[in-house]
Amino acid sequence: MLSLVASAAAVFMAAALFIAGNMLLGTNVALRLSHEAYGAATIGLILTQYSVGFVAGTWFGPRLIRRAGHIRAFSALAAITGCAGLAYAIGIDGVFWALLRALNGFCGAILMVVLESWVNAHAKPQTRGRFLAVYMVTYYLAGAGGQLLVAAGDPADFRPYSLAAALLVLASVPLCLTGLQAPPPAEIRRLPLSLLMRVAPLGVAGAFAGGFASSAFYSLAPVHLARTGGSTGQVAAYMACAVLASMLLQYPAGRLGDRLDRRRMILLIALVAAAASLGIAALGQASIAALFLSSMLFTGVLACLYPSVLALTHDQLPGRDLVGANAALLSFWGIGQCTGPVIVAGAMSLLGPGGLYYGMAVVLIVFAAFVGLRLRTTPALLPSLQAPFAPTQATTPQIAEMDPRAPVGDEADGGGGPA
Structure with a gap:
């Protein structure tokens, strides 16, 4: 296993550099907008353009990769997103920054498709689970490192943008110099969305709720802390702790879900995350320690939601x-x-x-109510029939190729009952 990971060290290094630079840039942009006294609604609208661009990138990126190849596509888009990072320092303009965030998201999605395709291509069927675990640890540690770099400079200065741009561009160097063979062109297979809504409505609702709360937190939590008196250093430490907490509970929560009706575990996750969110709103201003601990509980539990609903969807x-x-x-x-x-x-x-925290709590409580309704109206799947849980991260469809539950060349037809 060590030799296998070492053979893909260039890919993991590229992933770490890109993720650190991307996290640094995203948090710094949020802080700069807050310091410039933009309204919360305007900040939210600007920052959400990253997600809009990311979704577009996952749909159109594979076509570009097939035409240009993995290394050329990665190098070109790393350069573009690095230039976009530098462009923030030109001056504040809401429309311009929204366009930059959309461009960062579009390029970021394609870069992640390349990285995750490459990692998967070098994971043997019997080692996919362990390879996925190494990739996830790399993802979270690099993300936390990028958040800590926020404290290296003033959000109003050009230096943080230059540092983020340097990391984003440097991410292309390990891949350009590697002797690893590029993976085959990316092919994204999607089931019809109507089928998924019919067969696994709880999975659909959980994915939406998880994406809603996760994006809201990582986009606007720096704004919340800055506007309640937090320093740049406190914001950096706060976001780094939140990222690190995201990987701590996934495996134990998933293994517990394997022993229960998984829907009950999902209900517990939603309720605990909602309670933690309300706790942040109620206690966050009273004590910095309470803010950190309640936020770490929130992100740690919330990170369990997507892999749990994914496991339930696989069961169905x-x-x-x-x-x-x-x-x-x-x-x-x-x-x-x-x-x-x-x-x-x-x-x-x-x-x-x-x-911020009241809004996320409302969405999670509504989702929990839907889970409770499904528990009352649909039969449980016996734990012995459930697929084993596998910790994962909601990034691009390529990450699913490393899922040990997915057979190589999975093309079979079949069906299941609604969750």
């Missing part, structure tokens, strides 16, 4: 194309990401900075 689609199901589920995650910051920013405008 026996014999179907599980990679295609994941790709379709990510479409609903993307819709949630595109709407979360805009809607929650409206709550912040009405209720103050704490409206």
Whole structure:
């Protein structure tokens, strides 16, 4: 296993550089907009353009990769997103920055498709689960590192943008110099969205709720802390802790869900995440320690939602194309990401900075109520018939290729009952 990971070290290094630069840039943009006294609704609208661009990139990126090849596509788009990072320092303009965020999201999606395709291509069937675990650890550690770099400079200065741009461009160097063979052109298979809504409505609702809350938090939590008196250093540490917490509970929560009706575990996740969100709103201003701990509980539990609903969706689609199901589920995650910051920013405008957490709690409580309704109206699937849980991250459809539950060349047809 160590030799296998070492053989793909260039890919993991490229992923770490890109993720760190992307996280640094996103948080710095949010802080700069807050310092410039933009309204919460305007900030939410600008920041959500990253998700809009990301969703578009997952749909159109594979076509570009097939035409240009993985290394050329990655190098070109890393250069473009790096230039976009530098362009933020030219001056503040809401429309211009919204376009830059959409461009960053579009390029970022294609870069992630390349990286995850490459990681998957070098993971043997018997080691996919462990390879996925190494990739996830790389993802979260690099993300936390990028958040800590926010404290390296003033958000109003050009230096943080230059540092982010440098990391984004440097991400192309390991791939350009690697001797690894490029993977075959990316092919994204998606199940019809109507089929997924009919067969796995709880999975669809969970993906939407998870994308909604995740995007709202990572876009607007820096704004909330800055507007309640937090320094740039505190924001950096806060966001880094939130990212690190996201990987701590996935495996234990998933294994517990394997022993229960998985829907009950999803209900517990939604309720605990909602309670933690309300706790942040109620206790966050009283103590910095309470803010950090309640936020870490929130992000740690929320990160369990997508892999849990993905596992439930797999349970409900026996014999179907599980990679295609994941790709379709990510479409609903993307819709949630595109709407979360805009809607929650409206709550912040009405209720103050704490409206971020009240808004996310409402969505999670509504989702929990839907889960409770499904528990009452549809039969449970025996735990012995459930597919084993696999921790994962909602990024691009290529990540599903590493899922150990998805057979190689999964093309079978079949069906299942609604969740």
